[in-house]
Amino acid sequence: MGSSTSKAVTGLLCTLTISCPVPISTATVSATRSFQPLPFSSSDRWIVDAKGNNVPVVGINWPGAADTMLPEGLGYQSIANIVQWLTDTGFNTVRLTFAIEMVDDILDNGGDVTLSDTLTQALGPANGTIILADILTNNPEFTANTTRLQVFDAVAAGLAAQNIYVHLDNHVSKAMWCCSLTDGNSWFGDTYFDTDKWIRGLSYMATHGKANWQTFSSMGLRNELRPALTGAPNLQPYTWSTWKTYMTAAASAIYSVNPEVLIYFSGLESDFNIEPAVGGSTLLDPGFSFDVASYEWAHKLVFEMHEYDENISSSCPIYEAILESFGADATTRTTGNRGPLVISEWGHDETDASDAWQSAYTECLTQFMTDRQLGWMLWVLAGSYYIRSGTQDYDETYGLLDHTWSDYRGVNSSAAIKQLVESTYAAYGQ
Ligand SMILES: *[C@@H]1O[C@H](CO)[C@@H](O)[C@H](O)[C@H]1NC(C)=O
Ligand SMILES: *[C@@H]1O[C@H](CO)[C@@H](O)[C@H](O)[C@H]1NC(C)=O
Ligand SMILES: *[C@@H]1O[C@H](CO)[C@@H](O)[C@H](O)[C@H]1NC(C)=O
Numbered sequence: 001m002g003s004s005t006s007k008a009v010t011g012l013l014c015t016l017t018i019s020c021p022v023p024i025s026t027a028t029v030s031a032t033r034s035f036q037p038l039p040f041s042s043s044d045r046w047i048v049d050a051k052g053n054n055v056p057v058v059g060i061n062w063p064g065a066a067d068t069m070l071p072e073g074l075g076y077q078s079i080a081n082i083v084q085w086l087t088d089t090g091f092n093t094v095r096l097t098f099a100i101e102m103v104d105d106i107l108d109n110g111g112d113v114t115l116s117d118t119l120t121q122a123l124g125p126a127n128g129t130i131i132l133a134d135i136l137t138n139n140p141e142f143t144a145n146t147t148r149l150q151v152f153d154a155v156a157a158g159l160a161a162q163n164i165y166v167h168l169d170n171h172v173s174k175a176m177w178c179c180s181l182t183d184g185n186s187w188f189g190d191t192y193f194d195t196d197k198w199i200r201g202l203s204y205m206a207t208h209g210k211a212n213w214q215t216f217s218s219m220g221l222r223n224e225l226r227p228a229l230t231g232a233p234n235l236q237p238y239t240w241s242t243w244k245t246y247m248t249a250a251a252s253a254i255y256s257v258n259p260e261v262l263i264y265f266s267g268l269e270s271d272f273n274i275e276p277a278v279g280g281s282t283l284l285d286p287g288f289s290f291d292v293a294s295y296e297w298a299h300k301l302v303f304e305m306h307e308y309d310e311n312i313s314s315s316c317p318i319y320e321a322i323l324e325s326f327g328a329d330a331t332t333r334t335t336g337n338r339g340p341l342v343i344s345e346w347g348h349d350e351t352d353a354s355d356a357w358q359s360a361y362t363e364c365l366t367q368f369m370t371d372r373q374l375g376w377m378l379w380v381l382a383g384s385y386y387i388r389s390g391t392q393d394y395d396e397t398y399g400l401l402d403h404t405w406s407d408y409r410g411v412n413s414s415a416a417i418k419q420l421v422e423s424t425y426a427a428y429g430q
């Protein structure tokens, strides 16, 4: 990362606004790492930059898809502070999540919604007013009338100022904490998962990001597809054939308006299983076949998987064999759809007392990722959420940051993440 240049840019912005970044950590990033130029493509098993050099994806999730439809944390910190902290830790990518409902509001329901209105709707008038005041104090470039998408734009600009890539993830259709089998967001045709609006929303954001976000690198089609238990009347069969119908249509829609961004494909079973897509067929759905090379966006496809602690990792070789059987062999296989793989969510309790960085799960998974030179995105940046599942100011123990987004949640945790960041770059010779 071109840290000295980007810090100069940030410093300039800082003199123009009141929200000057105050570095939270004293760690520094490698001086030899340089910004890798966009657009990215996939080439064999690698993500490559515009010059053809391999790109490590060293990322973290920044949620923005829950009830307020705003990137989290802004009641506690400025965007610049949060981004400075990302830079100091060494991340080069943020997986920024959004809800299709935000686009539906823009296109169908009278236009984009203001900070004032979205906070009042999600938190109620009393708390909505308090959190609005907090956001405006920390981020004085906003007003009560700044809209949700303008806040996304400001986050994207803050990330670009520090050379951090924006990976935009469609997390849900109806904005809420994700994911259950009964939340109506699970599967194509579920209560809130209108497939036409989903594709329209992806196209809208692909277009918007292309025009407005300088470091827009990639998009994830949908978070954690899973069976739906809602009995929604339009629910499509839970099969890989259904998956292919909609995922390829969405990828083509994105590619037609934005042929630059990478397109991440997740699988079924809450992103645990991508094997049929990687292997190209499946015994469970004999009519299904998937040949990536036959699509015009073949050079943009990246596979993604989520790996949380499923209590299957007491032995690393066995754990790796299980992951591979579900498609984590995408980068090493010689048949089917060999391609890049990013572990776009993984994580655990970040409090030191949990000792989770020492768990078999974390040790086996991080070893697997660095050995295979896989990209990854930790869940999660958030110390706390505006609201999660009805609880306001919800504390996130999986957050790398503490409740007020002002320091690392754990001392040992901060050392461990920095070590993993460095190991990942080192595996790429950076
Ligand atoms: C307002 O937020 C606080 C947490 O900051 C919460 O305890 C309280 O229940 C919220 N009030 C309402 C009316 O939701
Ligand atoms: C927000 O918009 C309303 C209505 O358009 C206007 O009356 C008000 O002055 C605006 N407030 C700010 C802070 O810009
Ligand atoms: C994890 O698996 C082991 C055996 O494989 C079992 O004894 C243990 O109860 C499981 N733990 C949890 C939390 O499920």
Ligand SMILES: *[C@@H]1O[C@H](CO)[C@@H](O)[C@H](O)[C@H]1NC(C)=O
Residues within 6 Å of the ligand: 352, 353, 355, 412
């Ligand atoms: C942090 O790590 C040190 C060194 O490994 C260890 O002695 C200490 O117990 C850890 N602290 C916590 C709270 O886990």
